[in-house]
Amino acid sequence: MIKFSIDFVPGPSNDVVKLYVDNILKATGTTWEDYYRYDPEQTGSGNVLPTTSKLLLREGGTPAPATSGHGFLIDNFSSSATTVSLYPYHKSRN
Numbered sequence: 001m002i003k004f005s006i007d008f009v010p011g012p013s014n015d016v017v018k019l020y021v022d023n024i025l026k027a028t029g030t031t032w033e034d035y036y037r038y039d040p041e042q043t044g045s046g047n048v049l050p051t052t053s054k055l056l057l058r059e060g061g062t063p064a065p066a067t068s069g070h071g072f073l074i075d076n077f078s079s080s081a082t083t084v085s086l087y088p089y090h091k092s093r094n
Helices: 033-038 040-045
Strands: 002-007 016-021 024-029
16 A cells, blocks of 8 residues: 655645555655745746645656556545644633
8 A cells, every 4th residue: 555645834845745655654755845936947937836736646767668568556546635724723711
C-alpha cells in the first residue's frame, strides 16, 4: 500500500509531504511552494502559488523494453481532503 500526504501550512517554506509504503514512512519532503513564490521564472505570473487540485501518477527513468506492458496497476485508489483549523475552538463563556 502506498500512502501520500501533504500538509499545506500557510506561509513560506513549511508545507510537508510524506510518503509511506506499507504504512512505514519512507520519505519526507516539501512542495514546490517556494519555487512558485520566489523563482524568477515565475515573475511573469506574479509569483502566484497555484492551487493543488490534481494528483499526477507518473513513472520515469531509463526505458526498459523487456518490461513493456508490465507496468503498475493502480487499484482501490481513494482520495480525501480535510481542513484543520490553526486556531483551537474556544467555547465562549456567558
